[in-house]
Amino acid sequence: MTTPFWPRPPERYPGRLPDRADVLVIGGGITGVSLLHHLGKQGIDAVLVERNHLASGASGRNAGFLLAGVADCYAEAVRIFGRSRARDIWHMTMENHVEEIEAVKGQEIGHRRLGSITLASGEKEALQLAESAQLLSEDGFDCDWDGRRLTNPSDGEVTPSLLVGAFARQAARGSVREGVEVTAIEPGGGDVLVRADDAECRAGCVILATNAYTPQLLPQVPITPRRAQMLASEPERATLCEQPTYSNFGYRYWRQMPTGEVLVGGWRDAAYETEVGYDERPTAAIQAHLEAHLRHLGADGEVTHRWAGTMGFTESGLPLVGPVDGMANVYLCAGYNGHGMGFAFMSAKQLVAAL
Numbered sequence: 001m002t003t004p005f006w007p008r009p010p011e012r013y014p015g016r017l018p019d020r021a022d023v024l025v026i027g028g029g030i031t032g033v034s035l036l037h038h039l040g041k042q043g044i045d046a047v048l049v050e051r052n053h054l055a056s057g058a059s060g061r062n063a064g065f066l067l068a069g070v071a072d073c074y075a076e077a078v079r080i081f082g083r084s085r086a087r088d089i090w091h092m093t094m095e096n097h098v099e100e101i102e103a104v105k106g107q108e109i110g111h112r113r114l115g116s117i118t119l120a121s122g123e124k125e126a127l128q129l130a131e132s133a134q135l136l137s138e139d140g141f142d143c144d145w146d147g148r149r150l151t152n153p154s155d156g157e158v159t160p161s162l163l164v165g166a167f168a169r170q171a172a173r174g175s176v177r178e179g180v181e182v183t184a185i186e187p188g189g190g191d192v193l194v195r196a197d198d199a200e201c202r203a204g205c206v207i208l209a210t211n212a213y214t215p216q217l218l219p220q221v222p223i224t225p226r227r228a229q230m231l232a233s234e235p236e237r238a239t240l241c242e243q244p245t246y247s248n249f250g251y252r253y254w255r256q257m258p259t260g261e262v263l264v265g266g267w268r269d270a271a272y273e274t275e276v277g278y279d280e281r282p283t284a285a286i287q288a289h290l291e292a293h294l295r296h297l298g299a300d301g302e303v304t305h306r307w308a309g310t311m312g313f314t315e316s317g318l319p320l321v322g323p324v325d326g327m328a329n330v331y332l333c334a335g336y337n338g339h340g341m342g343f344a345f346m347s348a349k350q351l352v353a354a355l
């Protein structure tokens with residue numbers, strides 16, 4: 001019951017820490033495999049190590065929404081980041097959607113682009129969404145506001161674990177290695193010295209694609225781990241939800257698979273104090289909220305899966321992409337504030353370009 005609804009990527013990549021690597025990527029989620037993709041395109045030799053299996057972190061535990069922007073609506077994002085920065089973020093995430101899907105063209109990743117709905121939970125959210133619709137239209141983004149629902153027609157959804165698996169399948173032979181847990185990263189006479197159990201690797205450069213888990217390796221990195229929970233039901237015959245739906249200021253979300261299963265997630269705002277840290281076990285309190293919403297949507301089948309995952313939050317609300325302070329040749333691509341499927345591919349592209 002505590003395993004995610006999504007299938008584990010089918011291939012296995014057992015391996016060990018290499019003795020040497022031009023670039024060592026740590027973490028086998030959407031960020032790690034996106035980095036491998038962009039590094040490969042530049043002809044750079046890279047090895048990715050993952051302590052469990054690919055997509056065992058948040059990338060195999062999320063809702064699979066590919067949304068434009070950050071968790072806040074456009075009007076809020078404009079207040080926080082300023083108009084032109086908010087516009088750039090929306091453009092970047094829309095490019096992320098298109099380029100990420102294009103990069104694995106021909107592989108089965110459960111991609112659908114039917115748009116998304118942001119549903120106003122009350123008067124306050126309705127006012128913000130109405131303002132967002134106005135600003136989005138002025139800035140050239142397609143959207144529709146009907147007084148309760150903001151529709152973003154270019155959003156979509158994927159099967160997140162299959163997306164990660166698709167990138168790994170395209171990577172150079174031997175470049176993905178599962179079951180390797182990095183325990184230390186140290187300077188090593190011009191190189192970076194990386195340790196895993198009793199093995200050692202001299203890497204020209206190391207990129208941490210460890211999102212929420214980054215402070216477990218480098219406690220100085222300001223990323224906060226926060227738990228998010230989901231459940232999935234048996235297939236329902238009726239259509240209960242046509243598009244990925246987001247509500248309550250991004251705290252609640254649900255979707256229905258083409259095969260009928262209904263997935264509900266979120267409700268972290270119902271218990272902020274418990275939904276922190278690295279414990280990936282679902283709790284009865286949040287699951288009760290998710291199940292109540294499942295019934296509210298009209299689903300009456302059994303709950304087949306309940307699970308949780310860990311998201312990485314940053315102070316600015318935007319990812320940390322670049323060098324790690326005080327550590328030569330060590331870089332970070334992490335901290336997506338619950339929106340990594342919409343950010344990671346382009347963040348990885350930016351980092352590789354900067355390298």
Ligand SMILES: Cc1cc2nc3c(=O)[nH]c(=O)nc-3n(C[C@H](O)[C@H](O)[C@H](O)COP(=O)(O)OP(=O)(O)OC[C@H]3O[C@@H](n4cnc5c(N)ncnc54)[C@H](O)[C@@H]3O)c2cc1C
Pocket residue numbers: 026027028029030031032049050051052053054055056057058059060061062063064065066067180181182183209210211212213214217227228229230265308309310311312333334335336337338339340341342343344
């Ligand atoms: C319930 C839930 C719902 C979400 N819904 C959405 C959504 O609908 N849309 C969206 O855009 N985002 C969503 N997110 C957020 C999204 O899942 C993440 O932002 C994204 O998956 C981050 O990807 P990543 O590759 O950076 O990190 P992860 O997928 O967490 O991967 C990091 C990997 O690093 C590995 N690792 C860590 N430490 C080490 C080490 N020392 N040695 C080796 N390997 C190590 C871990 O095992 C892990 O596999 C959701 C998250 C959750 C939990």
